[in-house]
Amino acid sequence: MNDTIVAISTSLGVGAISIVRLSGQESISIVNKCFKGKDLSKVATHTINYGHIYDDKELIDEVLVSVMKAPKSYTSEDIVEINCHGGIIATKRILQTMLNNGARLAEPGEFTKRAFLNGRIDLVKSEAVMDLINSKSDEARKIALTQMSGKTSNLIINFRNKLKQLLSSIEVNIDYPEYYDIEVITVDKIKTETEKMKKELENLIKESENTVTIKNGINTVIVGRPNVGKSSILNKLLDEEKAIVTDIAGTTRDIVEGQIYLDGIPLNIIDTAGIRKTDDIVEKIGVEKSLAMIDKADLVIVVLNRNEKLTPEDLDILTTTEAKTRIIVLNKNDLESHINLPPNLENVIETNTNDIDGINNLKDKIKQLFNLEQLTMKDYTYLSNSRQIFLAKKAYKNLLDAEEGIKNNQPIDMIEIDLKDCFENLGEIIGINYSEEIIDNLFENFCVGK
Ligand code: GDP
Numbered sequence: 481m482n483d484t485i486v487a488i489s490t491s492l493g494v495g496a497i498s499i500v501r502l503s504g505q506e507s508i509s510i511v512n513k514c515f516k517g518k519d520l521s522k523v524a525t526h527t528i529n530y531g532h533i534y535d536d537k538e539l540i541d542e543v544l545v546s547v548m549k550a551p552k553s554y555t556s557e558d559i560v561e562i563n564c565h566g567g568i569i570a571t572k573r574i575l576q577t578m579l580n581n582g583a584r585l586a587e588p589g590e591f592t593k594r595a596f597l598n599g600r601i602d603l604v605k606s607e608a609v610m611d612l613i614n615s616k617s618d619e620a621r622k623i624a625l626t627q628m629s630g631k632t633s634n635l636i637i638n639f640r641n642k643l644k645q646l647l648s649s650i651e652v653n654i655d656y657p658e659y660y661d662i663e664v665i666t667v668d669k670i671k672t673e674t675e676k677m678k679k680e681l682e683n684l685i686k687e688s689e690n691t692v693t694i695k696n697g698i699n700t701v702i703v704g705r706p707n708v709g710k711s712s713i714l715n716k717l718l719d720e721e722k723a724i725v726t727d728i729a730g731t732t733r734d735i736v737e738g739q740i741y742l743d744g745i746p747l748n749i750i751d752t753a754g755i756r757k758t759d760d761i762v763e764k765i766g767v768e769k770s771l772a773m774i775d776k777a778d779l780v781i782v783v784l785n786r787n788e789k790l791t792p793e794d795l796d797i798l799t800t801t802e803a804k805t806r807i808i809v810l811n812k813n814d815l816e817s818h819i820n821l822p823p824n825l826e827n828v829i830e831t832n833t834n835d836i837d838g839i840n841n842l843k844d845k846i847k848q849l850f851n852l853e854q855l856t857m858k859d860y861t862y863l864s865n866s867r868q869i870f871l872a873k874k875a876y877k878n879l880l881d882a883e884e885g886i887k888n889n890q891p892i893d894m895i896e897i898d899l900k901d902c903f904e905n906l907g908e909i910i911g912i913n914y915s916e917e918i919i920d921n922l923f924e925n926f927c928v929g930k
Contacts, residue, residue: 503554587924592609
């Protein structure tokens with residue numbers, strides 16, 4: 481971390497302005513070597529300075545240079561940002577000039593990684609930075625901003641503080657086992673506190689899963705045998721001719737995707753190849769893909785043709801999707817009904833793709849099934865990605881183990897191990913005790929220059 485890194489922080493293309501950013505001990509001196517204007521080593525921090533960048537003696541661009549000195553900068557190191565003219569050539573030449581003068585090309589996310597390693601932001605806040613950049617809806621933006629403000633981290637920190645208190649009272653017990661009274665008090669206290677924390681964590685996990693839904697949307701797969709109207713339904717939902725609609729069975733051979741927003745929450749829809757036994761190699765691949773998509777989906781929309789009797793393929797699809805959150809759409813209800821549904825199917829609706837009300841039925845059903853109206857009114861303080869939730873679930877499991885230990889009259893130091901693991905797992909959420917590998921993997925997914 482002692483070297484000085486540089487990257488183009490704006491997206492590389494034709495535009496009015498680009499920013500080349502440096503961070504590290506040498507950033508001011510490196511830019512100063514190629515800058516004609518004020519002496520940057522003498523300017524006050526957080527100032528913008530007009531001048532020109534030269535590579536050797538060649539003028540590269542007319543620029544504005546921002547100087548932000550450590551520790552009050554994004555990375556807590558000296559940062560210099562060169563605002564140059566946009567466009568690929570000028571920007572790349574500025575970058576090259578900085579490299580020629582001793583800076584090293586930054587890896588993806590290395591600026592934010594430095595902010596994290598220098599203790600300026602924790603891991604939840606670091607992830608939120610990238611979430612904000614990648615946010616595809618206003619809701620996702622709000623979640624990222626809330627996390628960047630530290631509210632989510634505080635939730636975890638407060639939880640850990642409670643655990644810490646409990647752990648110290650256990651320590652007293654272990655250190656002074658001769659005082660029988662203390663042990664009685666401690667076991668009782670652990671029991672009550674563990675119960676309380678378990679409920680709190682349970683709620684946190686539930687709310688966090690909702691937050692992930694708001695942020696990432698509902699991954700929806702439309703399945704059904706060929707020609708039942710899947711592509712037509714997708715088109716109606718998307719309001720565009722994205723999937724090819726024909727009356728030749730097996731037309732949708734590959735996956736067709738689209739996204740709509742229901743109450744501000746993205747619905748990521750995939751129209752699959754029809755599921756049917758086939759010898760056509762291309763179609764076969766499509767069918768296999770469909771099955772894999774069903775496995776991963778949050779919601780499966782099974783489309784059946786209400787105008788026809790159920791076929792063995794329809795029954796196969798109903799069985800394959802039984803365990804999933806699903807809506808069964810009886811399509812083509814503008815035609816006569818011949819369908820013979822098995823009893824006790826839930827979430828069955830009727831539609832037809834010639835009628836907007838039919839599609840609205842489907843949208844309403846999705847809203848109802850995922851409680852979308854309530855989701856959008858909630859606050860955004862919770863965890864918002866699978867890494868964070870995975871660790872929260874591990875911490876929850878530790879509390880369950882502690883509870884089990886108490887029930888089975890296990891020695892108090894065994895129970896303490898579970899509570900300590902819980903403490904560690906929660907710490908990992910915000911990046912206390914982290915493995916290098918996890919950190920490297922995480923920041924690798926950032927964009928260069930952030
Ligand atoms: P897919 O193979 O399941 O994707 O089915 P398509 O969306 O390609 O539709 C197959 C045929 O059924 C096309 O000719 C559509 O125009 C027709 N179709 C789709 N939905 C309806 C509907 O609700 N009512 C009627 N009458 N025909 C429909």
